[in-house]
Amino acid sequence: MPAVDILAYGEPMVEFNQTGDGQGRLYLQGFGGDSSNFAIAASRQGARVGYWSALGDDANGRMLRALWASEGVDDSAVATDAGAFTAIYFVTHGASGHEFHFYRAGSAASRIAPAGVPRDRIAAAKVLHLSGISLAISSSACDAGYAAIEAAHDAGVQVSFDTNLRRKLWSLDRARAVMTDVLRRCDIALPSYDDITAITGLTDPEAIVDHCLTLGARVVALKLGAEGALVASAAERHHIAAFPCDPVDATGAGDTFGGAFVARLVAGDGLLEAGRYAAAAAALSTQGWGAVEPIPHANAVRAALAGSQS
Secondary structure, eight states, rough: OOOOOEEEEOOOEEEEEEEESSEEEEEEEEOOHHHHHHHHHHHHTOOOOEEEEEEESSSSHHHHHHHHHHHTTEEEEEEETTSSSOOEEEEEEETTTOOOEETTTTGGGGGGGGGGOHHHHHHTTSSSEEEHHHHSSSSHHHHHHHHHHHHHHHHHHHEEOOOOTTTTTTTTHHHHHHHHHHHOOOEEEBBHHHHHHHHHHHOOOHHHHHHHHHOOOOOEEEEEGGGOEEOSSSSOOEEEEOOOOOSSSOTTTHHHHHHHHHOOOOTTTHHHHHHHHHHHHHHHHHHHSSSSSSOOOHHHHHHHHHHHHO
């Protein structure tokens, strides 16, 4: 089992994304799952990445393993659960934006429990990454996430946490309680504005960042969509302007931001440099259909950044 910079935990999914063809009846098959998107984004920026999850013994699970193999994401911590299935979802597009339809209840990943926590893999990583979805798909998966955070703390490994609130998976009260607790336990907080506003009731970005830092996060990258991002630590704070792009599908853009941001922090970048890089990567990822295919590689991000400064 190779050592990795980042070990991501959560539920991978096979995606069917509505295109503009065939009067909306044609769907492009791709891949998703926020933490898997994050892992691939980090890998495409040069980080050594592993994934921890479970898949069904089915065609969708085999496609995901082939995807990770092609992306250089180590899947040796991904179990095969012959008694469950690999989750899927559909993305439709309309005047109000994109809408998700998930088919995941009882999936292999939702059956992960604390006994399956790969403590040796966590101890060998630099960062453990998880999200609100990782904790929301089932009680046992949430317990496993907490056990993984404890294992990371015991080993001196940083914890990265993306809120990714999905109201269909749990009540707002439970999401608020769990996410607030995990924000206290993480080192790198990656909240999205709409998520953290629903959780905290705060609406001012500066106050939101202050809140996350006060809870215990050492680094906060607040994703503000078209308004860019606000990245901060106790010592510094920077507003990152949105990188110019021609978006067609924002699916996975926040995951791309997070994966690129953490990858660049692991590589030694400062907050401002990592934030600018992540904003560019996220913007580029919106210029194609699906969550994974449009995620840019490092050379494309660097070329875009260089072009914006010329």
